[in-house]
Amino acid sequence: xxxxxxxxxxxxxxxxxxxxxxxxxxxxxxxxxxxxxxxxxxxxxxxxxxxxxxxxxxxxxxxxxxxxxxxxxxxxxxxxxxxxxxxxxxxxxxxxxxxxxxxxxxxxxxxxxxxxxxxxxxxxxxxxxxxxxxxxxxxxxxxxxxxxxxxxxxxxxxxxxxxxxxxxxxxxxxxxxxxxxxxxxxxxxxxxxxxxxxxxxxxxxxxxxxxxxxxxxxxxxxxxxxxxxxxxxxxxxxxxxxxxxxxxxxxxxxxxxx
Numbered sequence: 001x002x003x004x005x006x007x008x009x010x011x012x013x014x015x016x017x018x019x020x021x022x023x024x025x026x027x028x029x030x031x032x033x034x035x036x037x038x039x040x041x042x043x044x045x046x047x048x049x050x051x052x053x054x055x056x057x058x059x060x061x062x063x064x065x066x067x068x069x070x071x072x073x074x075x076x077x078x079x080x081x082x083x084x085x086x087x088x089x090x091x092x093x094x095x096x097x098x099x100x101x102x103x104x105x106x107x108x109x110x111x112x113x114x115x116x117x118x119x120x121x122x123x124x125x126x127x128x129x130x131x132x133x134x135x136x137x138x139x140x141x142x143x144x145x146x147x148x149x150x151x152x153x154x155x156x157x158x159x160x161x162x163x164x165x166x167x168x169x170x171x172x173x174x175x176x177x178x179x180x181x182x183x184x185x186x187x188x189x190x191x192x193x194x195x196x197x198x199x200x201x202x203x204x205x206x207x208x209x210x211x212x213x214x215x216x217x218x219x220x221x222x223x224x225x226x227x228x229x230x231x232x233x234x235x236x237x238x239x240x241x242x243x244x245x246x247x248x249x250x251x252x253x254x255x256x257x258x
Contacts, residue, residue, distance in 0.1 A: 003030035005055070008046060011048040014194075016055050017053070020056030021056075025064040026062065031084070038050075038091065041094060047096060049099065051099045051101060052099065052100050058103075088116045091117055096205070100119070104125065108131045109141040121181055128166045130143065133162070133163045202239070202257035207234050239255045
Protein backbone atom coordinates (compact mmCIF):
# COMPACT_ATOMS: atom_id res chain seq x y z
CA UNK A 1 0.00 0.00 0.00
CA UNK A 2 1.40 3.36 -1.02
CA UNK A 3 2.29 5.77 1.77
CA UNK A 4 1.01 8.64 -0.40
CA UNK A 5 -2.31 8.60 -2.22
CA UNK A 6 -2.38 10.91 -5.22
CA UNK A 7 -5.16 11.93 -7.58
CA UNK A 8 -5.68 14.83 -9.96
CA UNK A 9 -9.29 15.86 -10.41
CA UNK A 10 -10.71 19.02 -11.99
CA UNK A 11 -7.51 20.99 -11.60
CA UNK A 12 -6.79 19.91 -8.01
CA UNK A 13 -4.06 17.50 -6.95
CA UNK A 14 -5.26 15.57 -3.91
CA UNK A 15 -2.39 14.30 -1.75
CA UNK A 16 -3.21 12.03 1.19
CA UNK A 17 -0.62 10.97 3.75
CA UNK A 18 -1.42 7.30 4.00
CA UNK A 19 0.06 5.54 7.02
CA UNK A 20 -3.07 5.59 9.19
CA UNK A 21 -1.88 2.77 11.42
CA UNK A 22 1.06 5.05 12.38
CA UNK A 23 -1.07 8.22 12.50
CA UNK A 24 0.59 9.16 9.19
CA UNK A 25 3.98 9.68 10.81
CA UNK A 26 6.82 10.14 8.35
CA UNK A 27 9.26 7.44 7.41
CA UNK A 28 11.84 7.91 4.68
CA UNK A 29 9.68 6.32 1.98
CA UNK A 30 6.75 8.63 2.68
CA UNK A 31 8.92 11.75 2.83
CA UNK A 32 10.58 11.03 -0.51
CA UNK A 33 7.26 10.04 -2.07
CA UNK A 34 5.68 13.32 -0.95
CA UNK A 35 8.57 15.28 -2.48
CA UNK A 36 8.10 13.46 -5.79
CA UNK A 37 4.38 14.22 -5.81
CA UNK A 38 4.98 17.90 -5.04
CA UNK A 39 7.44 18.03 -7.96
CA UNK A 40 4.77 16.50 -10.16
CA UNK A 41 2.29 19.15 -9.03
CA UNK A 42 4.77 21.89 -9.92
CA UNK A 43 5.42 20.54 -13.40
CA UNK A 44 1.89 19.73 -14.54
CA UNK A 45 -0.10 22.62 -16.00
CA UNK A 46 -3.34 20.77 -15.32
CA UNK A 47 -2.67 21.05 -11.58
CA UNK A 48 -3.77 24.49 -10.43
CA UNK A 49 -4.16 23.85 -6.70
CA UNK A 50 -2.93 21.24 -4.22
CA UNK A 51 -4.86 19.71 -1.31
CA UNK A 52 -2.97 17.83 1.43
CA UNK A 53 -4.69 15.79 4.13
CA UNK A 54 -4.23 12.61 6.16
CA UNK A 55 -5.86 9.20 6.01
CA UNK A 56 -7.77 7.96 9.03
CA UNK A 57 -7.99 9.87 12.30
CA UNK A 58 -4.75 11.89 12.08
CA UNK A 59 -3.23 14.47 9.77
CA UNK A 60 0.38 13.64 10.64
CA UNK A 61 2.04 12.69 13.93
CA UNK A 62 5.48 13.87 12.80
CA UNK A 63 8.49 11.60 12.62
CA UNK A 64 8.16 7.83 12.91
CA UNK A 65 10.34 7.25 15.99
CA UNK A 66 11.08 3.73 14.78
CA UNK A 67 13.54 5.19 12.26
CA UNK A 68 15.49 6.93 15.04
CA UNK A 69 16.23 3.80 17.05
CA UNK A 70 17.37 0.24 16.46
CA UNK A 71 20.44 -1.19 14.76
CA UNK A 72 20.39 1.16 11.79
CA UNK A 73 18.86 4.49 12.84
CA UNK A 74 18.67 7.35 10.36
CA UNK A 75 20.80 10.32 11.44
CA UNK A 76 18.92 13.47 12.40
CA UNK A 77 20.96 15.49 9.93
CA UNK A 78 19.84 13.20 7.13
CA UNK A 79 16.18 13.42 8.17
CA UNK A 80 16.27 17.21 8.07
CA UNK A 81 18.35 17.66 4.93
CA UNK A 82 16.72 14.89 2.89
CA UNK A 83 13.20 14.68 4.30
CA UNK A 84 11.65 17.72 5.96
CA UNK A 85 13.57 20.71 4.64
CA UNK A 86 13.01 19.66 1.00
CA UNK A 87 9.29 19.20 1.69
CA UNK A 88 8.69 22.65 3.18
CA UNK A 89 10.86 24.29 0.52
CA UNK A 90 8.83 22.61 -2.20
CA UNK A 91 5.55 23.75 -0.65
CA UNK A 92 6.68 27.36 -0.30
CA UNK A 93 8.20 27.48 -3.80
CA UNK A 94 5.35 25.67 -5.54
CA UNK A 95 3.82 28.21 -7.98
CA UNK A 96 0.32 27.06 -7.04
CA UNK A 97 -1.72 27.40 -3.84
CA UNK A 98 -1.46 24.59 -1.31
CA UNK A 99 -4.31 23.85 1.09
CA UNK A 100 -3.59 21.85 4.24
CA UNK A 101 -6.75 20.10 5.41
CA UNK A 102 -5.88 19.09 8.97
CA UNK A 103 -8.35 16.32 9.73
CA UNK A 104 -6.90 15.21 13.07
CA UNK A 105 -3.82 15.60 15.21
CA UNK A 106 -0.90 17.45 13.60
CA UNK A 107 2.19 16.99 15.76
CA UNK A 108 5.85 17.89 15.43
CA UNK A 109 6.98 18.05 11.83
CA UNK A 110 3.40 17.24 10.82
CA UNK A 111 2.19 20.47 12.42
CA UNK A 112 4.93 22.60 10.90
CA UNK A 113 4.51 21.16 7.41
CA UNK A 114 0.82 22.02 7.64
CA UNK A 115 1.56 25.55 8.85
CA UNK A 116 3.86 26.29 5.92
CA UNK A 117 0.99 25.73 3.47
CA UNK A 118 -0.82 28.70 1.95
CA UNK A 119 -4.20 28.04 3.54
CA UNK A 120 -4.66 25.84 6.61
CA UNK A 121 -8.09 24.64 7.65
CA UNK A 122 -8.82 22.17 10.42
CA UNK A 123 -11.68 20.00 11.55
CA UNK A 124 -13.17 20.94 14.90
CA UNK A 125 -11.75 17.75 16.43
CA UNK A 126 -8.20 18.40 15.14
CA UNK A 127 -5.31 19.58 17.30
CA UNK A 128 -1.79 20.94 16.93
CA UNK A 129 1.21 19.98 19.06
CA UNK A 130 4.79 21.26 18.97
CA UNK A 131 5.86 17.93 20.44
CA UNK A 132 9.63 18.32 20.07
CA UNK A 133 10.43 19.39 23.64
CA UNK A 134 8.86 16.17 24.94
CA UNK A 135 11.82 14.20 23.57
CA UNK A 136 14.55 16.80 23.93
CA UNK A 137 14.53 18.18 20.39
CA UNK A 138 13.87 21.60 18.90
CA UNK A 139 11.09 22.44 16.41
CA UNK A 140 12.09 21.82 12.80
CA UNK A 141 10.48 21.87 9.36
CA UNK A 142 10.56 25.66 9.45
CA UNK A 143 8.53 25.89 12.63
CA UNK A 144 10.79 28.38 14.41
CA UNK A 145 10.40 30.65 11.37
CA UNK A 146 6.72 30.16 10.59
CA UNK A 147 4.98 29.94 13.96
CA UNK A 148 6.24 33.23 15.50
CA UNK A 149 5.09 35.05 12.36
CA UNK A 150 1.65 33.50 12.65
CA UNK A 151 0.94 33.90 16.37
CA UNK A 152 3.67 36.20 17.76
CA UNK A 153 6.83 35.53 19.73
CA UNK A 154 5.27 34.88 23.14
CA UNK A 155 2.63 32.39 21.99
CA UNK A 156 5.10 30.56 19.74
CA UNK A 157 7.67 30.35 22.51
CA UNK A 158 5.17 28.94 25.00
CA UNK A 159 3.76 26.38 22.57
CA UNK A 160 7.23 25.19 21.61
CA UNK A 161 8.72 25.05 25.11
CA UNK A 162 5.75 23.43 26.85
CA UNK A 163 4.62 21.15 24.02
CA UNK A 164 1.02 21.85 25.02
CA UNK A 165 -1.75 20.53 22.79
CA UNK A 166 -3.70 23.29 21.04
CA UNK A 167 -7.28 22.74 19.89
CA UNK A 168 -8.30 23.70 16.37
CA UNK A 169 -10.63 26.32 17.85
CA UNK A 170 -7.78 27.97 19.79
CA UNK A 171 -5.47 27.72 16.76
CA UNK A 172 -7.98 29.69 14.72
CA UNK A 173 -8.54 32.18 17.53
CA UNK A 174 -4.84 33.05 17.75
CA UNK A 175 -4.39 33.29 13.97
CA UNK A 176 -2.40 30.09 13.49
CA UNK A 177 -4.84 28.73 10.92
CA UNK A 178 -7.41 30.20 8.53
CA UNK A 179 -10.59 28.40 9.56
CA UNK A 180 -12.14 25.63 11.66
CA UNK A 181 -14.86 23.52 10.03
CA UNK A 182 -17.20 21.18 11.88
CA UNK A 183 -16.29 17.55 11.35
CA UNK A 184 -19.40 16.58 9.37
CA UNK A 185 -18.74 19.27 6.75
CA UNK A 186 -14.96 19.27 6.86
CA UNK A 187 -14.13 17.18 3.81
CA UNK A 188 -16.70 18.88 1.59
CA UNK A 189 -15.89 22.46 2.58
CA UNK A 190 -12.10 22.05 2.70
CA UNK A 191 -12.10 20.49 -0.77
CA UNK A 192 -14.26 23.34 -2.04
CA UNK A 193 -11.56 25.81 -1.02
CA UNK A 194 -9.01 23.94 -3.18
CA UNK A 195 -11.53 23.63 -6.01
CA UNK A 196 -12.27 27.36 -5.95
CA UNK A 197 -8.54 28.16 -6.00
CA UNK A 198 -8.06 25.88 -9.01
CA UNK A 199 -10.46 28.07 -10.99
CA UNK A 200 -8.66 31.32 -10.17
CA UNK A 201 -5.82 33.05 -12.09
CA UNK A 202 -3.01 30.63 -11.22
CA UNK A 203 -0.08 32.82 -12.20
CA UNK A 204 -1.46 35.74 -10.23
CA UNK A 205 -1.80 33.51 -7.17
CA UNK A 206 1.77 32.30 -7.65
CA UNK A 207 3.08 35.89 -7.80
CA UNK A 208 1.14 36.68 -4.61
CA UNK A 209 2.68 33.65 -2.93
CA UNK A 210 6.20 34.61 -4.00
CA UNK A 211 5.69 38.19 -2.82
CA UNK A 212 4.59 36.92 0.59
CA UNK A 213 7.67 34.68 0.77
CA UNK A 214 9.97 37.65 0.18
CA UNK A 215 8.09 39.89 2.62
CA UNK A 216 9.70 38.05 5.53
CA UNK A 217 13.13 39.40 4.58
CA UNK A 218 12.49 42.60 2.61
CA UNK A 219 12.19 46.08 4.03
CA UNK A 220 9.32 48.40 2.98
CA UNK A 221 11.04 49.86 -0.08
CA UNK A 222 12.27 46.48 -1.29
CA UNK A 223 8.79 45.02 -0.99
CA UNK A 224 7.25 47.90 -2.97
CA UNK A 225 9.76 47.25 -5.75
CA UNK A 226 8.95 43.56 -5.68
CA UNK A 227 5.22 44.27 -5.87
CA UNK A 228 5.90 46.46 -8.90
CA UNK A 229 7.82 43.63 -10.58
CA UNK A 230 5.20 40.97 -9.93
CA UNK A 231 2.28 43.25 -10.77
CA UNK A 232 3.80 43.93 -14.17
CA UNK A 233 4.17 40.19 -14.73
CA UNK A 234 0.59 39.56 -13.61
CA UNK A 235 -0.68 42.26 -15.98
CA UNK A 236 0.88 40.39 -18.90
CA UNK A 237 -1.02 37.15 -18.26
CA UNK A 238 -3.97 35.94 -20.30
CA UNK A 239 -5.96 35.57 -17.09
CA UNK A 240 -5.58 39.29 -16.40
CA UNK A 241 -6.93 40.07 -19.86
CA UNK A 242 -9.84 37.71 -19.22
CA UNK A 243 -10.49 39.21 -15.80
CA UNK A 244 -10.71 42.75 -17.18
CA UNK A 245 -12.92 41.61 -20.06
CA UNK A 246 -15.26 39.76 -17.70
CA UNK A 247 -15.50 42.76 -15.39
CA UNK A 248 -16.27 45.08 -18.29
CA UNK A 249 -18.82 42.68 -19.77
CA UNK A 250 -20.38 42.00 -16.35
CA UNK A 251 -19.92 38.23 -16.57
CA UNK A 252 -18.10 35.52 -14.66
CA UNK A 253 -14.44 35.18 -15.73
CA UNK A 254 -13.11 31.89 -17.10
CA UNK A 255 -9.50 31.69 -16.00
CA UNK A 256 -7.21 29.08 -17.54
CA UNK A 257 -4.05 29.52 -15.50
CA UNK A 258 -2.14 31.24 -18.31
